[in-house]
Amino acid sequence: MQMPKPRITDVAQVAGVSTATVSRALTQPDRLSEKTRQRVFDAIRTTGYRVNRAARNLRTQRAGAVLVLVPNLGNPFFSLILSSINDVFAANGYSVLVFDSQQPSAPDQVVSDYLFNGSADGVITLDGHMSATMGETLKNADLLRNVVFCCEWSDKLLLPSIRSDNPLGARLAVDHLVALGHRKIAHVTGPSDNILARVRRSVFEDRCAHHGLSIAPDWIIPGDFTLSCGARAAERLIALADRPTAVFCASDEIALSLISRAQQAGLRVPEDLSVVGFDDIEIAGHVSPALTTIRQDRALLGRMAAEELLGRLQSDPSPHAVPISFAPVELITRSTTAPPPGR
Amino acid sequence: MQMPKPRITDVAQVAGVSTATVSRALTQPDRLSEKTRQRVFDAIRTTGYRVNRAARNLRTQRAGAVLVLVPNLGNPFFSLILSSINDVFAANGYSVLVFDSQQPSAPDQVVSDYLFNGSADGVITLDGHMSATMGETLKNADLLRNVVFCCEWSDKLLLPSIRSDNPLGARLAVDHLVALGHRKIAHVTGPSDNILARVRRSVFEDRCAHHGLSIAPDWIIPGDFTLSCGARAAERLIALADRPTAVFCASDEIALSLISRAQQAGLRVPEDLSVVGFDDIEIAGHVSPALTTIRQDRALLGRMAAEELLGRLQSDPSPHAVPISFAPVELITRSTTAPPPGR
DNA sequence: GTTTGAAATGTAATCGATTACACAGTGCGG
DNA sequence: CCGCACTGTGTAATCGATTACATTTCAAAC
Incomplete structure (x- = not known):
């Protein structure tokens, strides 16, 4: 039969x-x-x-697939990017492999596995953690040109990178709060080993300095981009004797849960506390008060990264340029920011 | 070199x-x-x-990879499931391919492509849309046993299916509202071609009938699981002459944006309007008021589906059982439900 | 010291496509 | 009518592993 x-x-x-x-x-x-x-x-x-794909792949020495390395697949911020990466590659006959880089095995390991055994022709990594030695290993096999960073990147390893203009984003956030009259601004950071968190924080500090604002050490609250750290940050903020009138959060998830917890404690947003997020995830506009935030164009980031990699896979000559592209960011002013109390 | x-x-x-x-x-x-x-x-x-993977695959006639078909990768509900699927397969040496089934090509097409050309050994589909003819085609190639449904499923096609106990979930939601004293309950549905939406709606209707509640036609508001439809539903609800005192929403995203819009219109939640969601996405507990909802264990769903498929891929004998497993659901009572006004 | 069976290893066919190279057919100019 | 260039098609080598089958090794039993 x-x-x-x-x-x-x-x-x-x-x-x-x-x-x-x-x-x-x-x-x-x-x-x-x-x-x-x-x-x-x-x-x-x-x-x-x-x-038969295996036979074709063996003969042509190509995989017809790319790997996307995602730190925390459960995070909606990444999944939309993944979606647009998928669109581009699907339209060009490539399969898309995913791997959650929170897995025990290090990102390095995963990338080299897939590339060296021919499971993938290229890699887009949304995870900026990659070592310089891995870079060497890849370069020796002439595979380095098949890896591109998206969103995050690594300073230790020069690779094509598609990223949002994070410095601009942080600046827009701070300037917006300052323009409203805030002089005491707090910042909830991302994980300290994360490049995005570091950039946003350092621009936050620079920009405050530029406006002549001093930042109490307590006002920089270490976080990790997650919802739960936002709630914790709110508690620390509320307990402060000299409380800031505004907070710049390194992610929307931090911002949303911070607001929620602050409200539960009786603080009004934005009347008592202004909050700015970062990312503009979809829900940001669908809560009340709607979140003021810095928009990253996630679909564009994914598409650009995919197209960059696709171009590299399809062009034989080895252009040794290592482009860094910045996707635009934008301040989306909604309802969680207002002048500080008493103005 | x-x-x-x-x-x-x-x-x-x-x-x-x-x-x-x-x-x-x-x-x-x-x-x-x-x-x-x-x-x-x-x-x-x-x-x-x-x-060399291609060589091994050619010789052994296996792909060492599975395909996960996701309707809308950008939706955080799915991405967590994907994440736990990924964990299971990564731990067993399989690669995970993803495909967004919102792509132009129909799910049918994608599944048969990957399976027939040997790109994937099996498929987990989170999308319930699959035709009976596709089922026939797969059966003829003895590939039917390598496909499992997760979350969604199809009535036209009997396949192993891992799903939440949706009837129980809908019942818990309605009973909870009724227990609080509500007699006028609305429902915002998912897309009418979606099996989950249909089940939740029909149990909603049955359960209301069981409690002797009548449902005005206006109280069943067609939606599509998304944030934007929740906002629209809120507007329709507010415009109603005879307004329900509670809403059961087919998804958390509907519920959250409905609440937000209702609040903007001056309605208080839960005092004026009680709201129950479905899913318990992560943010549900981190908004204010925190959302009362039906929890689905997404990590468990993904894991169960992955293990079911893994078992089928590894067991040579063809057990012709077609198991349907129900993952437990749970009412999570938070702060968006209360007795109706005037009690 | 054989015999014998099991355990360890080797030889070579095989999976199913792609493609270098060879060859046949066709049309055109001289 | 021949040679030449070009187009269209066929023959067979090849990609890099796995594995059926053949062969060797070895230890125990006689």
Whole structure:
């Protein structure tokens, strides 16, 4: 009852041609005469033939797949990026492999595994943790040009990188609060080993200094981008004797849960406390009060990264340029920011 | 400067054994003597050898990868499931391919592509849309046993399915509202072609009937699980002459944006309007008021589905059982539900 | 010291495509 | 009518592993 899968020779037989011709019909149809091309396609249809991917990959030494390394797949910030990466590659005949880099195995390990054993032709990593030694290893195998960073990146390893203009984002946030009249601004950071968290924090500090604002040590609250750290930050903020009138949060999730906890403690947002987030995740506009935040164009980030990698996979010559592209960010003013109390 | 990738023959040469022995060292190490096994592993280390996946796949007729079909990758509800699926397969040496089934190509098409051309050994689909004819096609190739549904499922196609106990969830929601004293309950549905939406709606109706509540046609508001439809639903609700005192929403995202819009219109939640969601996405507990909802254990769903598929891929005999497993759901009572006004 | 069976290893066929190279057919200019 | 360039197609080598089958090694039993 169960037919064996048709192979290329079966198609060739049915069409009355050689396997080479069938193969050419599939990969370079214009090299065949109209007549045989039709015959082959008919035969493919009647046999129900599908190219065996493993055989093709072995012969052509390509995988037809790319790996996306995602730190925390459960985070909605990443999943939209993944989605647009998927769109680009699907449209170009590539499969997309995902790997959650929070897994025990280090990102380094995963990237080299997939690249070296030929499971993937290239890698987009949303995780900036990659060591310089891994870079060396990849370079020696001439695989370095098949890796691009998206969103995060590493200072230790120069690779093409698509990222939001984080400095601008942080500046917009601070300037917005200052323009409203705030002089005491707090900051909830991301994880200290995260490049985005470091950039946002350092620009926050610089920009405060630029405006002549001093920052009490208590006002910089270490966090990790998550909801739960936002709630904790709110508690610390509330307990402060000299309480800031505004907070710049390193992520929307921090901001949202911080607001929620602050409200539960009787603080009004934005009347008593202004809050600015970062990312503009979808829900930010659908809570009340709606979150003022810095928009990152996640779909664009994913698309740009995918197209950069695609270009590298398809262009044979090895252009040794290492482009860094900045996706625009934008201040989205909603309802969680207002002038400080008593103005 | 650039060494060619070492192949199995290179390892064999270095170790002074045949390729068969090297291969066995990799796949069935206990069939080798301690001494040669060590020699082979040493040689692997010194050469930096990695198994070529395409070659292995071609020879063994397996892909070592599974496909996860996700309707809307950007939706955080799915991405956490994806994450736990990824964990299970990563731990068992499988790669995970993802595909967003919102892509132009129909789910059917994608599944058959990946399975037939040997890109994937199995499929977990979070998308319940699959035709009976596709089922036939797969059955004919004996590939049907390598597909499992997770979360969603199809009535037209009997396949192993891991799902939350949706009827219980809807019942818990309605009963909770009724217990608080509500007699006029609205429902915002998911897309009408979605199996989950249909089940939740029909249980909602049944359960209201069971409690002797009548439902005005206006009180069933068609939605699509998204944030924006929640806002629209709020507007319709507010405009109603005979307004319900409670709403059961088919998803948390609907509930959250509905609440937000209702609050903007001056309605108090839960005093004027009680709201119950469905899913218990992470943010549900981190907004104010915190959302009362039906918890689905997404990590468990993903894990169960992954383990079911894994079992099927690893067990040769074809057990023709088609298990349907229900993951438990739970009412999480938070702060968006209260007795109706005037009680 | 054989015999014998199990354990360890080797030889070579095989998976299913792609593609270098060879060859046949066709049309054109001289 | 021949040679030449070009187009279209076929033959067979090849990608890099796995594994059926053959062969060697070895220890225990006689």
